[in-house]
Amino acid sequence: MSKVKLAIVEDEILVARDLSHRLINMGYDIIGNFQTYDEALAFVQTSAASIDLFIIDIELNGEFKGIDLAQEIKSHHNFPFIFLTSHSKNDVVERAKQTGPSAYLIKPFREKEIQIAIDLAIQNYGDAITNNDTEGKTAPATFMINDSFFIKKKFKYEKVRVEDILFAEAQRNYTLIKTEKDSYLLSQTLKVIVEKLTQPYFVQSHRSYLLNLLHITAFEGNRIFYNDLEVPVSKNYREMVFNRFQTL
Structure with a gap:
């Protein structure tokens, strides 16, 4: 599991410090903390691939507001954002809605509310990018944002980087994702994965295994090894697998 990476733009220094402190204590990684639109925009333009979630104050000092930053993210980048606000002026709220935030967080906030907002943002964004209509159904517990899975585990979304996956194993209508340190059971078939x-x-x-060639430590006959873990190679797939060894 990797830490979920968050960035914040908030021009009230005490609020920003409080929010950052709470998020760090909750196990999140703060990779950017900004006070202005220009600072935040520059970071987004150079580091978008490393951002999992942005928390944005709707009203920032200066000509450009948090809504303007949200519109930039919505138009050009692939990660969700949460609006942070202390008021509900109709004109501001209506303009904010047009950018499609994944969740809202109202000041003052508590840790439980922060966690709910983050989980809701990941889920809502995941629904949107997969065009998954969840009305009348149980919302899926797995989403992809950039190059990471976000998997619901013990009431919280955990981030699993694709490159950290050792292998995926079919288990009926589920898929077991194995990393070096943990295992995750996804409510999706191996075909979908x-x-x-x-x-x-x-x-x-x-037919029941998908391998990450980068983490293989040994192979013998029709067996692949990830240290002490063994994965089979069937006759139908053997040539394709070992040809891929040569190309890598």
């Missing part, structure tokens, strides 16, 4: 993991270092070795 194969369609998502299109990176060149993934290859199917068996």
